[in-house]
Amino acid sequence: MTTAILEVDGLSVSYSIPGDGLLGGGMRSLQAVNDVSFSLQAGETLGVVGETGCGKSSLGKAILQLVKPSAGRVIWNNRDLCGLTRKSLRPLRKDLQIIFQDPLSSLNPRLCVGEIVAEPLLIHAPELSAREREQRAIAMLERVGLRPEMALRYPNEFSGGQCQRVSIARAMIVEPKVVVCDEPVSALDVSVQAQICNLLRELQRETGIALLFISHDLSVVRYMAQRILVMYLGRIMELAPRDELFTKPLHPYSQALIRSVPVPDPAMPLNDYPDALSGDLPSPLDPPSGCVFRTRCPKSTPICVSQAPPLERRGDRHLVACHHPEE
């Protein structure tokens, strides 16, 4: 399982947003993703974690070309997706699917869920008859834990967890190779969250799909992913196998993130937690010079102000971007 099926190389995304001028005069550029490179292995789940605004969702969308990257390449089957036209991208989308955070707003309210799940087949398997499409949609609905008769109901008749099952069925029906999961369980109740996580894991075991699992919740990512990418202000801070990241995180930001997760143990009162990160995320419009994390970093020194640390290998599959990584 060491063949890379998707290669992301130097990917950047920038948005232009209105500047300070009256009437929106002067556009400013917001760099949401900055020079991100990694590869996704066949059958693995790569977790992407970080705080709000760190660029993790933009990264997911840029890989699928749902937002246009400003630089970099996404290599899929020896082709760079970034250079392709919409038309030539279309057949490739069969292999690259996405599941969004808000299950209700990502489903068309005017279609019944059977139609929603069958719709991708219209584009990607036009040779199928209407009857075959329906059969496949129903089989897929059953696979994700919904009853066949539910195919005729509309999204507003479903709970959040059920809607997310429909989204998963819609993504999986074209037998993709890669699914980007953008906070797929964040909007769900705790008891339903576990059901959806398990479902994604089962589907992965059965089909061997690779998942890019984006989440702000470290406990969920730890459970879903084999490797984890930690992002901060659009940049990769650390990329490491799961157990390595949780047992010996090297980047001060990863350490702080892990320390901030509340422990469900009454024997561990809050004031026993080591110092949590102080301050808030700086504005991505005006990121700090040098290392973007330095304004909140307990280990910051003059070199962190003047130079951005490169992403360097520490150990076999462990990458970290820090001038003073934990040894």
Next chain:
Amino acid sequence: MTVLLECENLAVTFDIDQGQINAVQDLSLTLSSGECLGVVGESGSGKSQSFLAMLGLLARNGRASGSVKFRGEEILAANRRRLNELRGSRLAIIFQDALSGLTPTMRVGEQLAEALRCHEAVDSAQARARAIEMMEIVNIPDAANRFSAYPFELSGGQRQRIMIAMAMICRPDVVIADEPTTALDVTVQAQILRLLDGFRRHTETALVMITHDLAVVAGLCDRVMIMYAGRPVEMAPTATLFDRPCHPYTIGLLKSMPTLRNDPAADLPVIAGQPPDMRKPPPGCAFAERCALAEERCREERPQLRQVGGSQQVACHLVSA
């Protein structure tokens, strides 16, 4: 420890087009000074509505019945004037969404000062000084200058700090925090939880922490009430609840929670199914449909909350006393 809030058989109903929803039923609890109570449940479990009802803050189609006493005074039937005296000064609330909880066109410092001036005889200079002091206590950097900031100029974490400052500025007896950290990042959540923990250690204020996250209550609360489909199903001291959860729902919740400790290779044990439709609640135990242990009796007869052991209460037919 003085008893501050006594709530007996509180029920909340909402009138809707198709009839009525019983959002909360049979809720009884007491809250004493200096205590921190965690209220845990999923969306629609009635956890927020219970406490909104106690403060007289239900939506227009909502009605509350039963009894809620604050320091012995019945407040469920109190008129608006009396409630306005109590709310903000003695009983305060922190909402989840700090952006919509603050007035967008008013400087945050002035909103803090206003909260104080409504309830205490202070002049504007004193109010300003207290507001700035309060902003410093909740760790707003450069508080004297941030006094003049508008809510949109602050980050989500800072806005939630302002909400906390506003709730605390009149030194209330009871603060109800309704999912105060749910919209925040985990690093900021850690800061806010420590801040709340500091308040409750250094003041006599009783804190009610409403959340869906059991991990949040673990380090903060003395006691936890678990709600399901509008009713409390288990109530216990925090350590007991985590040690010896009794209700199958509590047990399921604890097990289905991904943590940084459990084995990531094993599938998470899940609670199958989903909460019942509150428009047509089942006649027996609301959890029976999802409960692996449910018997005939559970589907027919609703279990009452009763004492098991010294300090634990549970509503389940299958738990022996």
